[in-house]
Amino acid sequence: MAHVELTDLSKTFGAFQALQDISLHIEKGEFCALLGPSGCGKSTLLRLIAGLEDVTSGEIRINGRDVTDMEPADRKIAMVFQSYALYPHMTVAENIAFSLEAAGMPKAPRLARAAEVAKTLQLDHLLNRRPALLSGGQRQRVAIGRALVRDPEVFLFDEPLSNLDAMLRVQMRMELSSLHHDLAATMIYVTHDQVEAMTMADRIVVMDQGRIRQIGAPMALYAHPADRFVAAFIGSPSMNFLPGTITGTGAQLTLDLGRAAKPFTLTPRGQSAAKGPADLGIRPEHATLTAPDATDATLPARIRLVERLGNQTLVHLETAAGPFTLQGPGDLPAKPGDQTALSFDPSRAHVFGPDGKAI
Amino acid sequence: MSRRSRNRWVGLVYTTPALAFVSVFVLWPLCHVLWLSLTSRSLLGGGEFIGFDNYTRAFADKSFWQALEFTLTYTAYITPILLVLNLALALLTAADTPLRRLTRTVIFLPVVIGLASSSLLWYWLFDQQVGLFNKLLVDLGILTEPMIWFRKAASAQVAVTISVVWKVVGFGMILMVAGIQAISNDIIEASRIDGASSFLRVRRIVIPLAMRSIVMATVISVIGSMLAFDQFYLMTKGGPRGQTFTSVYWVFQNGFARFELGYSSALSVILMVIITSATALQLWLSRKGSKA
Ligand SMILES: Nc1ncnc2c1ncn2[C@@H]1O[C@H](COP(=O)(O)OP(=O)(O)O)[C@@H](O)[C@H]1O
């Protein structure tokens, strides 16, 4: 039995369908990321699980209990809001202890418990401060402390790092990961940042327009995106898409990328293919530069711009099939204006049919 | 001209209309009253500078202090009634649903009626022979026969209080609704997840976070009650036996019934000092309270 079970969840706001037929099983102790562009319904799904929003249809079970119609407080969940939602007029200690106060615990023990939690989050010296006097990272920690003190079955996070600066975000990412490791608790984590999802999650649920597009472990999604949307959303810089035509099907797929290019052959992975238009998907790091007349040259290209980041180089190219971004080592020999050619590794190439599905 | 001094001039130009308004309608009358209070001016003109004579007379004027005592008593009982009703109505109608918006509008409607009109309206509603309020109470079995509300000071005050509460309760309610609505939804939701009951949420989250507007509504209602006049002038005429004379009523009596403009100005100045100090005290107390 999964720890959190969502069955055929749908949610409408008036006539607007925010979520449609969401079914998802999350195992005990799993770190599950809900990933998708802004407005795709991630927060709504999290709020349904939290009980802050009523489901339109479907069922939510936590640890085997049907919680679909339960009050948030009775679901044994805790939530960290994007805005942190700390109580501004209460001290750090009172913020952390508030759920205990609501549960009727007397003042002395609940403040002692809050102090204990604060200590694990290195907040013990701030117990009597108000949130307004804390830094972003400290507020974040208080919000986590408020969740921890309830000892919940499931932790819910709604883009908790999006208000932090880049450096703090990296640090908090590691802290959340080690928190997950230490507590071995089930965590559901909403983000639109694929880096957060990739680095922290055991499993990623990619969402778009109120539907689940694909569920999988980070590297599985990266290596085998089910469709063009997932392929484009995961990975940075984003995957290149070159429009082409399937001219040969069967055990080997032949793809024609237009004039200038040589036909490209690869082994299909997904559904069966038909002849006709299709997109070739190549990740920036899965292409190499080669001489235009070399045998492995597939597509002639001209270098437009070279960005050197030290440990890697991003090369922006123009090809007859459209723009292309390539990622190579820091010392990659390349300069703007060079005529060159792209070579693709067929085992790491993706083909997407006209419906966007991987072939 | 340096940029800075230019900015200063531009700022002054922009605030001129407001400054002009305040000067003509606040500062000038204030100075005029201060000056009048030092004269023996009559409403018909004349009079001369008499220094602080009006003030020494006021301090010895038993009727004035009685009126002030009555005003303070009136303020002391109507303020908590309004505070509780304001808050209760605000809590009940703060959520933005069509029904609650409608309720809010209906409760707010009397605020836009003049106090004088509403006092007259209620005077008739309380009338012993034709008053609908009396009829209602009799029909409901609360009274056995229509009563004469304005014969006794106590029942007269009840009548005035009912009419004033009806007239002004919407104002404080709207201020508090604004304060409650300004609380971030996330915070309310966080408290739901933390398991707070409605009562705990109101006590520990909503009231503290809406405190500014609660204090503001209370201060405005205290000032309004200290300046009470229309309702008593129109409903009780200060009676029975002068038991419901308010301070402003006494100022009015001296200025416009006895024509002693200079003396009534001095009374106004004393009243102004008292109300200003009371307001300052309330704001100071509330600030101290929110820091603690
Ligand atoms: N209370 C609501 N009323 C109406 N529409 C809403 C409400 N909450 C969310 N939506 C809509 O549902 C969609 C998904 O919102 P949300 O779950 O917040 O997206 P995400 O968190 O993925 O950015 C958006 O189009 C949003 O406008």
Ligand SMILES: [Mg+2]
């Ligand atoms: Mg969101």
